Amino acid sequence: PHVSAARYGKDNVRVYKVHRDQSTGVQTVAEMTVCCLLEGDIETSYTKADNSVVVATDSVKNTIYLLAKQNPVTPPEYFASLLGSHFIKKYSHIHAAHVKITTHHWERMTIDGKPHPHSFVKNAGETRNVEATISRKDGISITSSIVGLSVLKSTGSAFHGFVRDEYTTLPETWDRILSTDVDAGWTWKTFGTHEAVKASVGKFDKAWEVARDITLKRFATDDSASVQATMYKMSEDILAAVPETETVTYALPNKHYFELDLSWHKGIKNTGTDAEVYVPQSGPNGLIKCSVSRG
Numbered sequence: 001p002h003v004s005a006a007r008y009g010k011d012n013v014r015v016y017k018v019h020r021d022q023s024t025g026v027q028t029v030a031e032m033t034v035c036c037l038l039e040g041d042i043e044t045s046y047t048k049a050d051n052s053v054v055v056a057t058d059s060v061k062n063t064i065y066l067l068a069k070q071n072p073v074t075p076p077e078y079f080a081s082l083l084g085s086h087f088i089k090k091y092s093h094i095h096a097a098h099v100k101i102t103t104h105h106w107e108r109m110t111i112d113g114k115p116h117p118h119s120f121v122k123n124a125g126e127t128r129n130v131e132a133t134i135s136r137k138d139g140i141s142i143t144s145s146i147v148g149l150s151v152l153k154s155t156g157s158a159f160h161g162f163v164r165d166e167y168t169t170l171p172e173t174w175d176r177i178l179s180t181d182v183d184a185g186w187t188w189k190t191f192g193t194h195e196a197v198k199a200s201v202g203k204f205d206k207a208w209e210v211a212r213d214i215t216l217k218r219f220a221t222d223d224s225a226s227v228q229a230t231m232y233k234m235s236e237d238i239l240a241a242v243p244e245t246e247t248v249t250y251a252l253p254n255k256h257y258f259e260l261d262l263s264w265h266k267g268i269k270n271t272g273t274d275a276e277v278y279v280p281q282s283g284p285n286g287l288i289k290c291s292v293s294r295g
């Protein structure tokens, strides 16, 4: 037997950084959780108990905090590229770094109609993520994503005309609730070097804003024939709006809200056009995935 693949490092490295603008007193915060795994000529640490090739995961963790102190930590695409590039520059036997950054969304509070200089609220559950592979040979591939953005529409969603056979019980509907937890990702065209990422630094925040706006607008305004049809439109829009992206990927759970028949009680009408009280389902849920590429 032989090592067919290996990577190791530190996961769940939580980092918080504050920027204090002395002139205005405005403070800005960033909080993220980092996973950084290294890949390279490390097989002997597995096969021969040879620790001479091991950059300790504790040193990986130390490096994350040091680089966070010495460099900007936003946008996360920039910091992921900077962090990964550090390891392949510093250690000739490390040939790739796999960096995942989950950033937590501290939204500045508005108090008495004014942005507060140092107080923030966290949007429940929504994160902005980056997964990057920084490779000596293949350059820097980055995928950005929005995860955990929970949305619901109370109408404007239908699902009919699907396969009807001896396995089908689902009734067709022309008016249903649609709810999902958005997981939307966009893969950037590969960057040759960290300098190329640095040159594009202004594009990452804009792309996240555009992708989020497109997702919400299409979700709200599309007269949805299915999750599949709506997510394809979202993907087309993002590819058109962000030319530096190559592929857009969505993974959308279909979080079902079941109608509840109450007619057993004095004939109360609560189904079809009379439906008002529904039963939100924790599971099973649909899961619809799609990647859309150029051309």
Ligand SMILES: O=c1[nH]c(=O)c2nn[nH]c2[nH]1
Binding pocket: 159, 170, 225, 226, 227, 228, 254, 286, 288
């Ligand atoms: O939007 C939907 N897509 C599907 O594939 C599906 N299957 N059941 N309900 C569904 N809704």
